[in-house]
Amino acid sequence: MLDLSRKKRILITGASGGIGSAISTLYRDRGWEVFAQYHQNEPSVLSITSIKKDLSQPEAGQELVESVRPHLVINCAADQSVFEIDSVGIHEKSMRMLAINLIAPLEIMRAAARMQSELCINISSIEALAARSGHALYGASKAALESLTRSAALELAPMRVLGLRLGLISRPGIEEAWPEGVKAWNEAAPLKRMASPEEVARVISSIASDDFRWATGTTIEFDGGINANPGW
Numbered sequence: 001m002l003d004l005s006r007k008k009r010i011l012i013t014g015a016s017g018g019i020g021s022a023i024s025t026l027y028r029d030r031g032w033e034v035f036a037q038y039h040q041n042e043p044s045v046l047s048i049t050s051i052k053k054d055l056s057q058p059e060a061g062q063e064l065v066e067s068v069r070p071h072l073v074i075n076c077a078a079d080q081s082v083f084e085i086d087s088v089g090i091h092e093k094s095m096r097m098l099a100i101n102l103i104a105p106l107e108i109m110r111a112a113a114r115m116q117s118e119l120c121i122n123i124s125s126i127e128a129l130a131a132r133s134g135h136a137l138y139g140a141s142k143a144a145l146e147s148l149t150r151s152a153a154l155e156l157a158p159m160r161v162l163g164l165r166l167g168l169i170s171r172p173g174i175e176e177a178w179p180e181g182v183k184a185w186n187e188a189a190p191l192k193r194m195a196s197p198e199e200v201a202r203v204i205s206s207i208a209s210d211d212f213r214w215a216t217g218t219t220i221e222f223d224g225g226i227n228a229n230p231g232w
């Protein structure tokens with residue numbers, strides 16, 4: 001059981017990425033104890049606790065939660081590998097992706113509910129709804145995560161479970177590395193820009209606040225309006 005008299009704890013998976021780092025920084029600055037999971041590159045945020053853990057391994061998610069005993073969990077880790085459906089080694093690639101993108105969040109949510117955590121937020125993607133060549137398994141894993149978010153909210157209450165479906169998020173060098181993608185996004189999105197990781201962190205802070213205590217089992221869109229565009 002959680003001792004609610006102690007300092008609030010947040011567990012963030014995939015914390016070495018831009019979004020994870022922004023969430024870590026925001027909650028650190030608000031006085032929380034921040035526990036940041038990573039696999040390869042340790043987060044550069046100061047004054048947080050970094051935990052190296054390979055979430056593709058069985059029960060890694062459960063072990064992570066049991067070691068931290070968090071009040072709030074952000075499932076941000078994801079395998080975003082690009083490969084075609086008919087590519088070589090599709091079984092191994094897809095099994096690893098599903099282990100990280102779906103099974104690990106499941107383990108984490110189950111363990112968090114047992115630890116009496118208050119809320120889990122699962123980071124999804126617009127690719128859960130929109131097909132893109134080379135991203136079939138990634139999109140399928142995120143669609144499954146959104147379904148799991150609804151089921152977990154039903155089965156793991158009173159712990160709340162929410163999803164956040166993100167559009168394109170900026171990162172250093174993205175315009176140079178993927179100019180055609182950024183151009184297409186900015187032309188299609190009604191707000192004509194990407195979001196920053198800091199904006200994502202602030203949205204998470206908002207939906208994790210007491211103002212949203214009656215919300216569970218839903219996935220919130222944060223995509224610059226892209227889902228409102230008919231695509232033609």
